[in-house]
Amino acid sequence: MKKNLLLAIAGFGALLLSANTAKAQQTVVVTETVAPVSLVKPADCGTKYTTSWKDNWYLQLGAGMQVPYVDHNLISGTSKRHITAIYNVGVGHWFSPYLGFRITGYYGKIHTEWGTLRSANMANGNFDLTWDMLNSICGPKADRVFSIIPFVGVGGTYTWNFPGSTLEGTIPTEGGKYRKTKEVTLPVSAGIQLRLRLAKCVDFFAEARANFYGDNFDNVASGDPIEANLAVYGGFNINFGERKYTAYNPCEYIDYINSLNNQINETRAALATTAAALAEAEAQLPCPQIEAVEQVVIEAPLLATVRFKINSARISKEEMVNVYIISQWMKANSNAKVCVDGYADKDTGTSAYNMTLSQKRAQAVVDALVNEYGIDPSRLTIRAFGSDEQPLPENNWNRIVIFEQAQ
Numbered sequence: 521m522k523k524n525l526l527l528a529i530a531g532f533g534a535l536l537l538s539a540n541t542a543k544a545q546q547t548v549v550v551t552e553t554v555a556p557v558s559l560v561k562p563a564d565c566g567t568k569y570t571t572s573w574k575d576n577w578y579l580q581l582g583a584g585m586q587v588p589y590v591d592h593n594l595i596s597g598t599s600k601r602h603i604t605a606i607y608n609v610g611v612g613h614w615f616s617p618y619l620g621f622r623i624t625g626y627y628g629k630i631h632t633e634w635g636t637l638r639s640a641n642m643a644n645g646n647f648d649l650t651w652d653m654l655n656s657i658c659g660p661k662a663d664r665v666f667s668i669i670p671f672v673g674v675g676g677t678y679t680w681n682f683p684g685s686t687l688e689g690t691i692p693t694e695g696g697k698y699r700k701t702k703e704v705t706l707p708v709s710a711g712i713q714l715r716l717r718l719a720k721c722v723d724f725f726a727e728a729r730a731n732f733y734g735d736n737f738d739n740v741a742s743g744d745p746i747e748a749n750l751a752v753y754g755g756f757n758i759n760f761g762e763r764k765y766t767a768y769n770p771c772e773y774i775d776y777i778n779s780l781n782n783q784i785n786e787t788r789a790a791l792a793t794t795a796a797a798l799a800e801a802e803a804q805l806p807c808p809q810i811e812a813v814e815q816v817v818i819e820a821p822l823l824a825t826v827r828f829k830i831n832s833a834r835i836s837k838e839e840m841v842n843v844y845i846i847s848q849w850m851k852a853n854s855n856a857k858v859c860v861d862g863y864a865d866k867d868t869g870t871s872a873y874n875m876t877l878s879q880k881r882a883q884a885v886v887d888a889l890v891n892e893y894g895i896d897p898s899r900l901t902i903r904a905f906g907s908d909e910q911p912l913p914e915n916n917w918n919r920i921v922i923f924e925q926a927q
Contacts, residue, residue, distance in 0.1 A: 565771035569617050569660055575761040576614035580624060582725065583607050584753020588630050591735075591743035602631035608753050612650065617660030617765045622648040622671070626751065630679065632738045640682045640739070644731065644749075646675030646709055662763045669713040677705045677731070677749075682739040703739050707731040707749075715757065723757040824849075826885055826921040830868055833880035835888060843885060846923055847893035857899045857926035860885050865918040866907035875906030885921045901926060 586606045610624025625645035632638050648671045654664060680702035711729035718724055729751045737747040824842040826835060835843065850856060862882030864874035882902045889895040910918045 565769060565774075567767050567769055569765040569767055571615065571617075571765050572761075573613075573615075575764055576620070577760040578612050578723075578757045579760070580608065580610040580612065580622070580725070580755065580757050582609075582727070582753045582755020584727075584751060586626075586628060586630070586749055586751040588632055588738060589748040589750065590632050590738040591634070591740050591747070602633075602637075604629045604631055606751055606753060608755060612648075614650075614652070617655045617662075618652055620650045620652070622646075622650055622673075624648060625675075626753065630738070630749070632740075634738070634740050636683075638683055638738075640679045642677060642679045644675060644677045644707075646673040646707075646729075646731075648673035648709070650713075660765050660767075662765055663717070665717045667715040669715060671711055671713065673709045675707055675709060675731070677703075677707055677733070677737070679703045679705075679737070679739070700739060703736055705733045705737050707733050707737075718756075720763075721759045723759070724754070725757055726752075726754040728752045824923060826881075827917075828881055828919045828921075830865075830916075830919060831877070832919075833877060833884050835884055840888070843888045844893065847889055847895055850889075850895055850899065851893075857901065859901045859903055859924045859926050861903045861905060861922045861924060863905050863909065863911060863918050863920050863922070864907045865915045866910055867915045869907070871907060875904055875908075878906045879904035881919075881921050 584606055585603050587601050587603050589601070606626045606628035608624065608626040610622055612620055612622030612624070614620035623645070625643065627641075627643045630640055630642050650669050650671045653668045653670060655661065655667070682701045682703070709729055709731045711727060713725050713727040716724045731749045731751070733747045733749070735741050735743070735745050735747060737749070824845045826839045826842050828834070828839075829836070846858065850858060860882045862878035862880075862885075864878045864881075866874070868874075869877065879902070882904055886897065886900050886902055889900060890897050907918070911922060912918050912920070
């Protein structure tokens with residue numbers, strides 16, 4: 521009884537195994553899920569501007585006047601503001617239609633009063649951030665006639681040759697024995713420039729700048745903690761490179777890109793449908809019988825040639841590639857024989873000289889095939905035609921070796 525039960529279980533297991541094996545032999549179609557290409561969404565589609573670093577440079581030259589707003593202490597009489605001359609030079613660059621930078625400086629004398637009239641030399645340098653207000657408000661225009669340009673900056677000022685006064689308030693040296701005669705200060709500045717275009721490369725400008733200092737700008741530490749120096753000057757800007765900006769719209773090609781994306785999605789859908797139909801058709805076909813196919817090498821025409829320089833039978837490095845191509849063709853066609861035909865142009869040399877030259881050219885090619893690429897010399901035949909025959913229409917083209925398949 522137990523034996524019969526074991527036989528029944530074994531038979532049932534064999535039936536299940538055969539069913540699973542048959543199911544596994546059926547064609548399995550794997551569907552690859554590819555996410556569709558998303559459409560491009562426009563971001564900021566406004567017109568943008570760019571400029572080359574070589575363009576929109578300028579040199580600034582000018583002159584004007586300055587007046588310091590500092591502490592005053594006139595012993596007799598009324599304190600006055602003293603105006604002095606200054607001379608200005610600078611260089612700047614516009615890196616967009618709206619913003620630029622400038623390195624500028626000016627030199628002059630300052631006159632202040634502290635018990636008496638005090639005079640000192642002053643040199644000032646600034647790094648400014650400039651803003652073209654009209655380009656920002658009215659739209660960029662490289663050849664704008666009139667511009668208003670506010671600016672802010674930081675810099676450094678060196679003043680020297682202050683008189684060594686002992687009056688109260690003047691700043692002593694580190695040891696306290698003498699009074700300082702020079703100062704280094706770090707101002708912040710703001711101002712505005714009016715610019716008028718005169719020609720393609722020349723602008724006139726008028727500018728006002730206020731530099732703000734600590735209390736020691738005039739070598740006197742007394743009174744207000746902030747001092748200032750107001751400068752007004754004008755001159756000319758000499759422009760280098762071109763004054764231009766290149767406009768572009770980042771959304772210009774979005775519609776075209778979206779149409780291409782739609783075509784990609786449609787093509788993918790069509791390919792998926794075709795792949796499913798192909799898999800279904802293949803499932804209904806019997807397994808194909810694989811037959812070995814003998815490869816037949818078809819002899820192709822010999823198109824490679826080797827060109828030579830005038831009065832030369834030396835193969836250049838550039839032409840050696842054609843020798844290599846013929847060697848590979850002969851190795852692929854092991855029974856083929858080749859005629860190596862040498863020529864010379866008729867406008868150079870005598871007929872006898874050219875015959876010898878064409879023989880040398882053909883011999884050089886045969887030597888390269890044999891020595892460099894291992895071609896059997898018995899498969900090569902040298903033929904020299906000199907300049908008696910000109911196979912090509914241009915005279916210079918006939919400094920050549922041509923390959924022909926021997927019969």
